[in-house]
Structure formats: C-alpha cells, structure tokens
Amino acid sequence: xxxxxxxxxxxxxxxxxxxxxxxxxxxxxxxxxxxxxxxxxxxxxxxxxxxxxxxxxxxxxxxxxxxxxxxxxxxxxxxxxxxxxxxxxxxxxxxxxxxxxxxxxxxxxxxxxxxxxxxxxxxxxxxxxxxxxxxxxxxxxxxxxxxxxxxxxxxxxxxxxxxxxxxxxxxxxxxxxxxxxxxxxxxxxxxx
Amino acid sequence: xxxxxxxxxxxxxxxxxxxxxxxxxxxxxxxxxxxxxxxxxxxxxxxxxxxxxxxxxxxxxxxxxxxxxxxxxxxxxxxxxxxxxxxxxxxxxxxxxxxxxxxxxxxxxxxxxxxxxxxxxxxxxxxxxxxxxxxxxxxxxxxxxxxxxxxxxxxxxxxxxxxxxxxxxxxxxxxxxxxxxxxxxxxxxxxxxxxxxxxxxxxxxxxxxxxxxxxxxxxxxxxxxxxxxxxxxxxxxxxxxxxxxxxxxxxxxxxxxxxxxxxxxxxxxxxxxxx
Numbered sequence: 001x002x003x004x005x006x007x008x009x010x011x012x013x014x015x016x017x018x019x020x021x022x023x024x025x026x027x028x029x030x031x032x033x034x035x036x037x038x039x040x041x042x043x044x045x046x047x048x049x050x051x052x053x054x055x056x057x058x059x060x061x062x063x064x065x066x067x068x069x070x071x072x073x074x075x076x077x078x079x080x081x082x083x084x085x086x087x088x089x090x091x092x093x094x095x096x097x098x099x100x101x102x103x104x105x106x107x108x109x110x111x112x113x114x115x116x117x118x119x120x121x122x123x124x125x126x127x128x129x130x131x132x133x134x135x136x137x138x139x140x141x142x143x144x145x146x147x148x149x150x151x152x153x154x155x156x157x158x159x160x161x162x163x164x165x166x167x168x169x170x171x172x173x174x175x176x177x178x179x180x181x182x183x184x185x186x187x188x189x190x191x192x
Numbered sequence: 193x194x195x196x197x198x199x200x201x202x203x204x205x206x207x208x209x210x211x212x213x214x215x216x217x218x219x220x221x222x223x224x225x226x227x228x229x230x231x232x233x234x235x236x237x238x239x240x241x242x243x244x245x246x247x248x249x250x251x252x253x254x255x256x257x258x259x260x261x262x263x264x265x266x267x268x269x270x271x272x273x274x275x276x277x278x279x280x281x282x283x284x285x286x287x288x289x290x291x292x293x294x295x296x297x298x299x300x301x302x303x304x305x306x307x308x309x310x311x312x313x314x315x316x317x318x319x320x321x322x323x324x325x326x327x328x329x330x331x332x333x334x335x336x337x338x339x340x341x342x343x344x345x346x347x348x349x350x351x352x353x354x355x356x357x358x359x360x361x362x363x364x365x366x367x368x369x370x371x372x373x374x375x376x377x378x379x380x381x382x383x384x385x386x387x388x389x390x391x392x393x394x395x396x397x398x399x400x401x402x403x404x405x406x407x408x409x410x411x412x413x414x415x416x417x418x419x420x421x422x423x424x425x426x427x428x429x430x431x432x433x434x435x436x437x438x439x440x441x442x443x444x445x446x447x448x449x450x451x452x453x454x455x456x457x458x459x460x461x462x463x464x465x466x467x
Contacts, residue, residue, distance in 0.1 A: 091358025127249040171243040
C-alpha cells in the first residue's frame, strides 16, 4: 500500500509542477502600453499604443514566468492625428518599415506573494534591440465578474519602466523633445 | 549653444548654408569640380546635427545617408571619365532606380505582388528620371544649382507637410546649400558644378521624395509635379546677362512648379503637423 502511495506521489509530482505554470493570452482591448515624454521642456506629454498582442506565462510557485509582446507601432495615439503621423515617419518610429515593436523577456522574478516582480527582457524598436527592465507593480488574478459563465480566469498586470529613445535610433527632435520615456503597461491576459 | 544646435531651423537652414558657403569658398581655390561638393557638405552637416550620421541598422534614412556618399563617389568618377557619354543617362537612370528600390526593399518584400511591382516601378522611375535628366547640367553650374534649390525645396517642404519632419529637414538642408552655392557663383568667377554636384543632389532629392511617399504622407502627384523641374532647368536663359539676373530668371521659371508641388501636398495632407 505504501509503495502504491509513493508511486502515486511520484507520478503526480511532475504534473503538479507543470500545472503551476499558467499560460495566458493578452486581451488587446484591456492592454495598453503607455509612454510619457517631455515636450519642448514645457510639459509632459502622454501617448499610448492601441494594438498589442502576445502571451504571458506565470508560475506562482516557482516565482517565474515569461512575457512575449508585440505592439503595432502604427497604433500610436497621442490625441492629435497629425502628430501621430509624424511619430510614424522615419525620424521617429518608422512604422511602415518597422511595423512591430517587440518585447521578449529573458528573466521573470515574481515577489514572495506573486503580487509583483521584475521582468528583464529585450525591447526591439526600429530594428534595434536593447535590454529593458520592467517593474511589475501589481498582479491581480481572478474570475472575470463580467463573464456570464463566471469561468473566464484572467490576470491584470501593471508594469513600469524607462528607456532612452536615442538608444533605439529614435533621434529626431532631440533634445527639444525628451530623450527619456517613462513607460507604463496596463495588461490584462486571459488564461488559456 | 546647445539650444542653437538643436533648433530645427538652424539645423536645416542656417548650418548647411554657412557650412556650404565656407566650404565652397575654400574648395573654389582648389579648382576642378570640387565646389560642387558643397551641396553634400550642407546635407551631411544638417543630418549630423539632426540625427547623427549612423548607418546601422540599415533603415531607409541610413540607406539615404550611405547612398549620398556612394553618389559623391559616382559623381567624382563621372567627372574624371573622359570617354563617350552616350549611354550614361541610361546607366544613371538604372542606378537611380536601383537605389530607390533598395530604400523601399523591406516594404516591397512585405507587400508582395502587383502592388510591390507598381511601387518599385513608380519609385524607380522617379529617382532614375531625376538623376538621368539632370546629368547634362554638370556643365552648367547656375541651372544645376537652381534645379537643386527648387527640387530640394519642393521635396523638403512637401515632406514636412507630409508628416515627415526629418526628411523635410534633409531636403531643406540641400536647398540651403544650393542657395549658398548660387551666392558664391555671383561673386566667384569660373565656378563649376560637375557630376559631383548634380548626381548626389538629384539622387537624394529622388530618394527623399519616394521615402516621403512610402514612409510618410506625401502624395504621388506631388512627385509628378516635381519631376518637371529638371526639364525646366534646360530652358535657355541669355548668357550675356549678369549672373544674378540669370539666377533670378531660373528661380522664377522653377519656383511655380515647386510651389505647385507643395500646394498639392498641402491640399492632400492638410496643415503642418505640430510635434
């Protein structure tokens, strides 16, 4: 009997470990990469990208995971169409030639209670890839209360980071238009 | 000082004009076709101030920076070449078209099919036409400089209206440098243009034009209007008149076409963008 119990425990152990890793697909209508940048020294201008897709994995027990995000560069929105057009041009994002901005994690470390953490990864803009660290300020998971069947499990993440746009070859308007961009990601993802 | 260096007007007008003026005065002492180089001096000074002179990764803008250097080398080679020039316009047309296709290559590959072929043909014909049609102006410094002034102004201002400020700055810098070359020509005798002037100037105007269309919002009809400018440069102006009158007459002939291209762009894109 004891042998049988041990065999069952051993059989279940890898399954339990595998089951701890959850796979999520990013929910585009609830996911927006935002940025702020200094405008000519006068004010802080806000902008965001309206189309983002990707996947997230999370292992709350192992306190790790992964992030793979693709942002549609042409979906930039600063609240003024003519400015957006210029931000899509070769001096800035060059969105026709480089339609995607990507972020792939290289290391994810969740904190003790898995309500936050740190993501290290590679951000690619205009064909230039640089390491960028994001601080995940909050992670909140649960059943979507708006789901009629009360079955959809989703997680929300708020993350922040900083980049220098010149590092990615986005140099037009420097230094009048700020070099440093504060990034803020509001992400919701649905468990697969 | 930093504030001045980062001012877009300084970067795209005052700096290239001053650099071209000083370099042109010095190169004039060296003789040969060297003063023709001032257009590119203005272009590179302005580009360096605006975004630097990096060439990697090979974005369309970086390719334009590289092709400018290649065109200077080609211009010098053509100025040294003493053989028959019968097939030269065709060769220049093909080279200009190939350069335009290279600039647009990532887009052509992604779109594929008939759309890509149409885009490649349109862009190639425009860049090739400007380079080939302006080739014979190498012996005529004033028309060559006024053509560059008109073409670069039309390309640059159209790019700015078409929401591509960087391309606009690059075009404007060549116009400013061409202005400096014309001013020098009014005071210095025996100024020469050469292929060192016309080949890079025409090629870069062509590449900036097609980049403005494909990578920004410049409409194709604006390029169609601009393509008339090299032809107008061959309108005969009486040689016996003072240089400033001939320059003024050439400007008056070509300025309406430049203005028309800008108006076409303005009509399609609306008012200037506000960064």
